[in-house]
Amino acid sequence: MTKSFDDAKPAIRNKLFREKRLSAQKDFVDNLKASAKIEINEANLAKVRIDTSQSGDDGKTGSVGQPPLLAPLPAIQANPGVVPGSEK
Numbered sequence: 001m002t003k004s005f006d007d008a009k010p011a012i013r014n015k016l017f018r019e020k021r022l023s024a025q026k027d028f029v030d031n032l033k034a035s036a037k038i039e040i041n042e043a044n045l046a047k048v049r050i051d052t053s054q055s056g057d058d059g060k061t062g063s064v065g066q067p068p069l070l071a072p073l074p075a076i077q078a079n080p081g082v083v084p085g086s087e088k
Helices: 005-035 042-047
Strands: none
Touching: none
């Protein structure tokens, strides 16, 4: 099927924008990785245990359940007397 330029123009524009966005995202992540100081604490890493018994992956459907949390997240407590952004 042959399309006129005017008919194909939106699809071409979307493809070029998508490619440009993906390239910018990749460059951003690559720069973050290059500038990050990553240290692996082998002693603490050895202590990590992940319970996979509740993953929900039966190997048949290809769906994987949400992994269990390793530790509870700390609660965020608001200071009722302070308006956000006003503390200095």
